Amino acid sequence: MYSHFNELKDKKSSLESPKKLLSIIDYIVRSPQGVSVADVAKNFSMSISNAFKYMKLLEEYGFVVKDQSKKYIPGFKLVDLGSIVLRRVGLRDIARPHLFDLAAKTHQTVNLVVRDGDWAVYVEKIECAESMPLMSRIGMQMPLYSTSFGKAILAWLPSEELQEYLSRVKLVKRTNKTITEPQKLVEHLKQTRQRGYAIDDEENEYGVRCVGAAILNHDGKPVGAVSIAGSKNKLTAKLIKRYASLITYCAMEISKKLGYKGSNEFCPNQSFS
Amino acid sequence: MYSHFNELKDKKSSLESPKKLLSIIDYIVRSPQGVSVADVAKNFSMSISNAFKYMKLLEEYGFVVKDQSKKYIPGFKLVDLGSIVLRRVGLRDIARPHLFDLAAKTHQTVNLVVRDGDWAVYVEKIECAESMPLMSRIGMQMPLYSTSFGKAILAWLPSEELQEYLSRVKLVKRTNKTITEPQKLVEHLKQTRQRGYAIDDEENEYGVRCVGAAILNHDGKPVGAVSIAGSKNKLTAKLIKRYASLITYCAMEISKKLGYKGSNEFCPNQSFS
DNA sequence: AAGAGTATTTCATAAGGTGAAATACACCAT
DNA sequence: ATGGTGTATTTCACCTTATGAAATACTCTT
Structure with missing residues (x-):
């Protein structure tokens, strides 16, 4: 289980799915060799089908892309956003x-x-x-x-x-x-x-x-x-x-x-x- | 209304709240003078109470911080994540x-x-x-x-x-x-x-x-x-x-x-x- | 060609996202 | 001080929608 998610898991029933999304972003960024849908499902104890939807959404928004081996790796969206923040x-x-x-x-x-x-x-x-x-x-x-x-x-x-x-x-x-x-x-x-x-x-x-x-x-x-x-x-x-x-x-x-x-x-x- | 969110709004009933969260992140990053809870509520046509919860969550995760005038501005979490991605x-x-x-x-x-x-x-x-x-x-x-x-x-x-x-x-x-x-x-x-x-x-x-x-x-x-x-x-x-x-x-x-x-x-x- | 692993789609159900309303808070003008 | 306006925060009941099981499609190996 991905630790950061668990630490903050106690505060229940308040935007659980958006919270999960942020944890997944963090998890992907910190996974050097890329992650599969199954990896996400496992680490966040959710069904494959659901994990898939999260990855689909993140892909749609450019936060992740699929590499040659079909694993998900972070896209450049985060670099772009971070760089805009830095400009401020x-x-x-x-x-x-x-x-x-x-x-x-x-x-x-x-x-x-x-x-x-x-x-x-x-x-x-x-x-x-x-x-x-x-x-x-x-x-x-x-x-x-x-x-x-x-x-x-x-x-x-x-x-x-x-x-x-x-x-x-x-x-x-x-x-x-x-x-x-x-x-x-x-x-x-x-x-x-x-x-x-x-x-x-x-x-x-x-x-x-x-x-x-x-x-x-x-x-x-x-x-x-x-x-x-x-x-x-x-x-x-x-x-x-x-x-x-x-x-x-x-x-x-x-x-x-x-x-x-x-x-x-x-x-x-x-x-x- | 924040345009990016609307563009992608058509694909309904699939992780709507996480999707909204990503759009809110984008919105905040691109708002030079910071945003209030009311701004978020207005731009995403949602209730103040709900917008507040999104901001609370983003704050919890370091994606936003409050500035002197209590407006929300992007935190350094995005810079950090972007910088990790760039390292790859x-x-x-x-x-x-x-x-x-x-x-x-x-x-x-x-x-x-x-x-x-x-x-x-x-x-x-x-x-x-x-x-x-x-x-x-x-x-x-x-x-x-x-x-x-x-x-x-x-x-x-x-x-x-x-x-x-x-x-x-x-x-x-x-x-x-x-x-x-x-x-x-x-x-x-x-x-x-x-x-x-x-x-x-x-x-x-x-x-x-x-x-x-x-x-x-x-x-x-x-x-x-x-x-x-x-x-x-x-x-x-x-x-x-x-x-x-x-x-x-x-x-x-x-x-x-x-x-x-x-x-x-x-x-x-x-x-x- | 069969089999194992993974990715997608579908769908019914229950978890949780939602806004109304109430409350608390901060700031400004009187 | 006092009231007023705008904003932030909490509470709660409803019903949208996030969820996992199961079925299907897709890739690879063997």
């Missing part, structure tokens, strides 16, 4: 030239994320030929508490908002370096803010270090962040220092374009001022 | 370094498309600071008969397949330069094949010229194409010649990586050999 992120267009700059100067993977509730979502990722392959992907969400970009965002949040965040979110160990004690995190964020940039030293993925800086909007709120990611071996303390000044400058340039006035008097509720 | 396109990873090369050499927008039935779909788009803004977008589908990349694909198709395509597809004028007579198109494709690359001279969008070259797989079938797009003014005949040789080389390099053996004896059913 105005920050992306503003930031892109600056990100290319940064990538050219550092020859590392450069990411742009926006805050999405208690998460950060990648909206741009620039890879260089030399940069190490990472599991990150545009549209992917990452926790705020463990990532360089997320910690940059948290560090520039008004203290009440940070406290609310900490009361809502459980800090889970992603590696054994992840900070999971709220007190420690608050202290760490205080240092981050004083320093001007955030560091992720294998707190998400072993072997990966990142430097991140927050992007602030017209009233000083952190709406996103920029990060540079690289392998633990390459990103030495010295190099991090160098990248930190580049990324801080880059993030500030973007912030200015969003109307940020470059100082603290417009942001009275800061955590550490 | 192996050609994309193989081609990307070559595309960057091409973009660096030409300072124009470089596109990668794959064939998707009777359409070509953008799977990569590299823009340069200097390049003109175009309406193309990753995931967007374009006709084969009017675009440089599409005509490159058609020109390398076995003649029976080309005939089948022409019998299926109506050639619609996108601009007054679009070739809409099948005979003329076949003749044009013959020239294209002899030349080695395809040209789109304002056949899709006024003011835009493109050069395209097909990517051939291990058995010589065109699975996609590369294109360079630029403004009519900049892309002079001379520059097109220069770009043509670059793009033909680029497409061939990619084809070789797909296992193409670089000559015609492996492809006996070609249209014009």
Whole structure:
């Protein structure tokens, strides 16, 4: 049985079939080798005939297509829709030239994320030929508490908002370096803010270090962040220092374009001022 | 009333509510300023209470989120799913370094498309600071008969397949330069094949010229194409010649990586050999 | 040619999608 | 504060429609 569907299955008798459809979409997208009608029927414990109708509908709308072996694979409809959604992120267009700059100067993977509730979502990722392959992907969400970009965002949040965040979110160990004690995190964020940039030293993925800086909007709120990611071996303390000044400058340039006035008097509720 | 939904409404009594859900997703994605529950109810002629349930479901699954003004806007779930689908396109990873090369050499927008039935779909788009803004977008589908990349694909198709395509597809004028007579198109494709690359001279969008070259797989079938797009003014005949040789080389390099053996004896059913 | 697996179609039944109405909520003007 | 308007959310009984069984068509193997 497909787990995601079951998790949400408890809330009964409210648009069960549309709910099933969304779960099927998810299932198909995450099935690398394609799915058959029988697979869908099995995974969602429904009849073949019914599963068939769902696939027919998804095919009609371009969400799935049949490949050579007659298995259903995701069509490009989702790519199209996702790409339209991504276009709405105005920050992306503003930031892109600056990100290319940064990538050219550092020859590392450069990411742009926006805050999405208690998460950060990648909206741009620039890879260089030399940069190490990472599991990150545009549209992917990452926790705020463990990532360089997320910690940059948290560090520039008004203290009440940070406290609310900490009361809502459980800090889970992603590696054994992840900070999971709220007190420690608050202290760490205080240092981050004083320093001007955030560091992720294998707190998400072993072997990966990142430097991140927050992007602030017209009233000083952190709406996103920029990060540079690289392998633990390459990103030495010295190099991090160098990248930190580049990324801080880059993030500030973007912030200015969003109307940020470059100082603290417009942001009275800061955590550490 | 939202048109797309109506078009497909005729096929009755088969997963009507899941169908409605897909139409609502489409509607929300294409509503730039966000939608309210009332908007959805109105556009799909349903009760407010019911529209609300659809929005609740979509919110639960991350397909929509509420913005500051409490309007529903698309969430990042679609970006995530679209991005996973895009990852499945192996050609994309193989081609990307070559595309960057091409973009660096030409300072124009470089596109990668794959064939998707009777359409070509953008799977990569590299823009340069200097390049003109175009309406193309990753995931967007374009006709084969009017675009440089599409005509490159058609020109390398076995003649029976080309005939089948022409019998299926109506050639619609996108601009007054679009070739809409099948005979003329076949003749044009013959020239294209002899030349080695395809040209789109304002056949899709006024003011835009493109050069395209097909990517051939291990058995010589065109699975996609590369294109360079630029403004009519900049892309002079001379520059097109220069770009043509670059793009033909680029497409061939990619084809070789797909296992193409670089000559015609492996492809006996070609249209014009 | 037979057989096994899969895909489609048909159809009666019960699950659940539906809108009316009631309630709660938010915002604006007085 | 107070009332009013527009929107969001919940509840509930009806009847549309989503559902699986079974029959049929379609592909592959053997």
